[in-house]
Amino acid sequence: MPASPDEFYAHAMGTADAEGRLPLSRMTGWDVFPFEQAGLRVVPLAPPVLPEPARAGEGGRDCPACVRYALTSSYGGSPAGP
Numbered sequence: 362m363p364a365s366p367d368e369f370y371a372h373a374m375g376t377a378d379a380e381g382r383l384p385l386s387r388m389t390g391w392d393v394f395p396f397e398q399a400g401l402r403v404v405p406l407a408p409p410v411l412p413e414p415a416r417a418g419e420g421g422r423d424c425p426a427c428v429r430y431a432l433t434s435s436y437g438g439s440p441a442g443p
Contacts, residue, residue: 366409373406381405 364372377383382403389398418424 366411370406370409377406 382405385403388394415422
């Protein structure tokens with residue numbers, strides 16, 4: 362059975378530092394990673410919000426990417442298709 366949002370949050374916070382920040386990904390240590398690791402920080406982990414707020418494009422809200430596509434495309438139909 363999948364973990365509840367609160368269980369998942371509690372598990373993630375078990376690896377967070379005192380400020381609630383998760384450790385950086387291992388890829389930040391790769392030679393090909395384009396940023397210096399010093400000063401690179403992860404935002405603090407926020408607790409889950411239930412119910413989740415509607416995302417852009419859901420709950421009657423316009424999808425910003427779809428609107429941009431419709432405004433800049435020469436395609437005559439809707440972004441999702443004819």
